[in-house]
Amino acid sequence: MKILVCISKSPDTTSKIAFTDGNKQFDENGVQYIVNPYDEWYALVRGLELKETLGGNLTIITVGSAADEAIIRKALAIGADDAVRIDADPKDAYFTAVQIAEYAKTNGFDLILTGKETINYNGSQVAGMIAEAMDLPFVSLATKLDINGTTARMEQEIVGGVQVVEASLPLVVSCAKGMAEQRIPNMRGIMAARTKPLTVVAPAAVEDLTAYVEYGLPAAKSAVKMIDPNNMDELVALLHNEAKVI
Amino acid sequence: MNILVYINSSNHLAKSALEAVTYAKKIGGTITVVATGSVDDSTLATLGEYGAERVLVDRSVATEDSQQVTRMIAKAAESTGAELIIFSHDLVAKAVASRLSVRLKAGLISGAVDVPNTANGFTVKVNVFSGKAFGFVSVKSPKKIISLLPNSFQPEKTGSACPVEAFDGAAGTAAIKVVETKIPEGEIPLPEAELVVSAGRGLKGPENWGIVEDLAKALGAATACSRPVADIGWRPHHEHVGQTGVAIRPNLYIAAGISGAIQHLAGVNGSKVIVVINTDPEAPFFKAADYGVVGDVFEVLPKLTEAVKKFRSTPH
Ligand SMILES: Cc1cc2nc3c(=O)[nH]c(=O)nc-3n(C[C@H](O)[C@H](O)[C@H](O)COP(=O)(O)OP(=O)(O)OC[C@H]3O[C@@H](n4cnc5c(N)ncnc54)[C@H](O)[C@@H]3O)c2cc1C
């Protein structure tokens, strides 16, 4: 079983969000980057569990600069066998996905896992794009994944319930909550990560189709209106007359 | 401009489908809807009231198979000469819009919250950083795809019923097979709910959820919860909202006994109106709230339920 897990970096979930350069750039000042939670907690850990029971190899891949090697080492410390870094600025989802697909095409993976979305851009784009570029089936936002021979069985949350689906390998799956439990790397893992192979690959020539031209922060909320806990009739009246939501 | 709107009409026309057609109408152009699902022709024809000029439907396509849906939409896009394709940003769109982007080499804007600005190119406002900021994305490719965040536009009727035609999407065989579907009866699905009552660790234990459900029932609301509550098994996982759970944008979000951690807010900050009930006047959630009640959920929730019942039983 050869598994590829796509890892991206994202700002720590408590980061202060601000912009510089006339609102054209994300302000990285004081921002701590982490492995995108969906990639780490769900895709990587479930990939490792599958590898541990079925045997095989788990490679992580990221499209990014040398500065991203800290998050690569973290994923190696959690248990990935080896890592690939495509040496390019991940300009947009299309650019990123095609880079990953180009690498994956020549390396014969049975399973390609991604997170549900990056928590900074929330696009949920990269996985489907990889699948299309490789002409593979794709299951999005899976909350469970089991492999039996060459068949994968997954659960997805659909509106109001759960859907169980099956597909044959090779397959692309994006992973959401429920798939696995977070793993904290131990000292041995952290030591081992230092010597695990990390291959740096030159990017393919791919154009980008989209670009962020500007950012902004939502208008500050007007001050909260406090209601006496003994006067819920007033709250209901406000929700009806003022907020017009009931 | 020729616009194609994709609609997945599994058992009913979701509100988000009407929003997507309304959105296309606001952009302006010749609007064709391409649909999958089991909804009958006369229901699909009502999409004309929101701006569609015609509806193409291929009921043989399996929506769980993103390859099939992608092939079908690509064919519809070609036959209608679509320059812009619009989705509602749901589970199917998240799998299909991205595939279609590669297939058509069309730049994809996901999570749009406004109509495109075409004054200088083609730029669309989107939510980024889990709702903590917004961005403007420009598309460079001639063909473009927009996946619209639900509840950004309200459906608006502007016309009358339109023709519905069978369409052969030449979608090929499905590689994904649905083995089972489990849909609990009678609950309002969270992503579609306009009113949501949510509770956190302040409820102390699963046995206390009756007061949350009573309020939800009185309002006709769905129930939700914070992450720790789902993690310790007090509530089912599909109710967990936030950064790592479901992101929702209801008209009303009532948060009882939830502190308002930044990761929780990330999933609910798109709500139109937020009510917070918490014993701690310093709880961070009050900063994100429209209405706040400092008080004990065990006293406030039953009182609020009574007030809602009283309100609902008198005509307005
Ligand atoms: C990477 C990451 C992702 C995360 N993703 C999510 C996510 O998606 N969703 C999410 O919810 N959390 C998420 N979290 C966790 C988040 O940081 C908080 O820990 C969590 O939201 C707290 O849940 P809570 O408010 O229910 O509990 P607590 O923080 O324990 O707050 C309980 C609140 O109830 C109040 N209270 C207590 N008793 C009463 C009473 N009788 N009446 C009224 N009020 C009372 C207290 O004053 C307090 O404010 C994430 C964390 C991380 C690190």
Ligand SMILES: Nc1ncnc2c1ncn2[C@@H]1O[C@H](COP(=O)(O)O)[C@@H](O)[C@H]1O
């Ligand atoms: N630069 C990147 N390198 C590797 N994988 C990525 C990168 N960006 C996104 N991904 C993967 O694609 C998933 C979805 O990202 P997005 O489409 O940006 O929401 C993430 O959870 C990652 O698994």
